[in-house]
Amino acid sequence: MQGITSVVGKILIVLGAILAAFGLVLALFPRIPFFGRLPGDLDFKLGETRILFPLATCILVSIFLTILANLLLRLFK
Numbered sequence: 183m184q185g186i187t188s189v190v191g192k193i194l195i196v197l198g199a200i201l202a203a204f205g206l207v208l209a210l211f212p213r214i215p216f217f218g219r220l221p222g223d224l225d226f227k228l229g230e231t232r233i234l235f236p237l238a239t240c241i242l243v244s245i246f247l248t249i250l251a252n253l254l255l256r257l258f259k
Contacts (some may be wrong), residue, residue, distance in 0.1 A: 189258055196254060 222238025 192258060193254065200250070 220236070220239070220242065222237035224233075224235040224237055226233040
């Protein structure tokens with residue numbers, strides 16, 4: 183049972199480091215130029231209300247996180 187806790191611990195450390203790095207990037211660069219403004223992102227303005235649904239950005243982030251997860255899983259096998 184100790185083997186599985188060791189692997190889970192390593193995964194949590196790596197994920198924490200990734201989250202910390204992502205937070206640092208967001209803190210240093212508050213306005214990433216392309217984030218939320220890709221061609222597939224939906225932007226509606228109704229009077230004073232603006233609705234932004236970043237569909238293309240979500241798909242791009244999902245693809246990146248999937249590749250990252252696969253690399254991490256292969257690393258810890």
